[in-house]
Amino acid sequence: MASLFDDLFVVPFFAGLAVALLLPLVGNLLRLRDEWLATLGLAHLAAATGLIGMAFGVPPIWGARLFPEHEVANRLPAWRWHLGFDLLSALAIAAATATVGLMGAFALIFLPSWLAFRLAPDWRRANLLAVAIGAGGYTLAFALALALDQPFAPVLAAVLIGLFALGARGGRRAAGADFPSV
Numbered sequence: 001m002a003s004l005f006d007d008l009f010v011v012p013f014f015a016g017l018a019v020a021l022l023l024p025l026v027g028n029l030l031r032l033r034d035e036w037l038a039t040l041g042l043a044h045l046a047a048a049t050g051l052i053g054m055a056f057g058v059p060p061i062w063g064a065r066l067f068p069e070h071e072v073a074n075r076l077p078a079w080r081w082h083l084g085f086d087l088l089s090a091l092a093i094a095a096a097t098a099t100v101g102l103m104g105a106f107a108l109i110f111l112p113s114w115l116a117f118r119l120a121p122d123w124r125r126a127n128l129l130a131v132a133i134g135a136g137g138y139t140l141a142f143a144l145a146l147a148l149d150q151p152f153a154p155v156l157a158a159v160l161i162g163l164f165a166l167g168a169r170g171g172r173r174a175a176g177a178d179f180p181s182v
Helices: 007-032 038-055 079-119 123-148 152-170
Strands: none
Touching (some): 079 152, 123 152
């Protein structure tokens, strides 16, 4: 455990911890919007179109929705909120991919929020639980990866899958206790 506090690992640990605190919250919001699985498709689509564009010398272009939905309560278009959230999600996933790797980023965005939605009785506790699972799993995986001299991202995915399996056995919130739509 002394190597965990070595100067070489302090900055990477805290950079990853910041990602581990943020991504479960983004995952909760994506699950709430029923777009949590779309992040994988958006990441691949963005990478593929960027590579194709670079091959043909086309400058990078920010994508947007062609047919945005509109809110009906206040008659204002919702596309700017959806686009803004999509861009922030993509930015968070890109930063996390650079920090903890692709496997670690997707494990942190999917598994803590999945388990939190399964166990928590309300939205506030789901956010707290997702952050606790993400940060606790990240810290445990970091220590295990150093102690066992293993690559970090697979260890993180294995730890989060293990936490999900343990938590999923523990129970499920009462039927009909779904979170209100935001």
